[in-house]
Amino acid sequence: MPSVGLAWFLFRSCTGVFFSCVLGFVSWVIVRFIMHSFFLVTPLFNEVMNICSIGIAAGVGASAGSWMLEMNRPQLARRIVLGILAGLLGAWLGFQYGKGTYIMIGMPGIPDLRGLVWGALIGANAVPILFDLVGAARQRRFQRR
Incomplete structure (x- = not known):
């Protein structure tokens, strides 16, 4: 595998966060509308x-x-399946955390959703980042430039 600079690794991680935010929001709106x-x-x-x-x-x-x-x-299949499982686990844990932590009077459901989104983002993006870090450390792909 070719050498990967730290800037490229950070760019790919930020791209993963962006894609998970956009896809999470779009799917939530579509599923909510349909249901x-x-x-x-x-x-x-x-x-x-x-x-x-x-x-x-x-x-x-x-x-x-x-x-x-x-x-x-x-x-690729391993990364996608583990990313989905970690996203589901993170969303569930964030939802449980958001229920008791974010107390907003007059806005039922919003605090739960806030914790759910943060949990899903952290959980889903932890898997690809860990895969990349372990793979880079194993093959010594990061170079100082």
């Missing part, structure tokens, strides 16, 4: 819908942002 338009939404189903729509999209976005051309299919 509230065509189905009866209960509070429990609303929580599951929020966690799944943002967590899955954040995992896909983080994996897409850190994609490299020299990756083979098993590496």
Whole structure:
């Protein structure tokens, strides 16, 4: 594999954060519109819908942002699956944290969503960053320039 500078690594990490934000927001809006338009939404189903729509999209976005051309299919599949699982776990943990931490009177649901988004972003982007750091340390790909 070719050498990768630290600036390129940081650029790919920032791209993963950007993609996971954009895809998470877009999927949340689309899923929310479809579910509230065509189905009866209960509070429990609303929580599951929020966690799944943002967590899955954040995992896909983080994996897409850190994609490299020299990756083979098993590496890419592993990165995407683990990114989605980490995004879902992070979204669920952030949702649980947001319920009790962010108390805003008169805005039900917004504090939970705030914690959910931060948890999904952190969880989904931790996997590609860890993969890149471990791979670079194993192959000594970072160079000082």
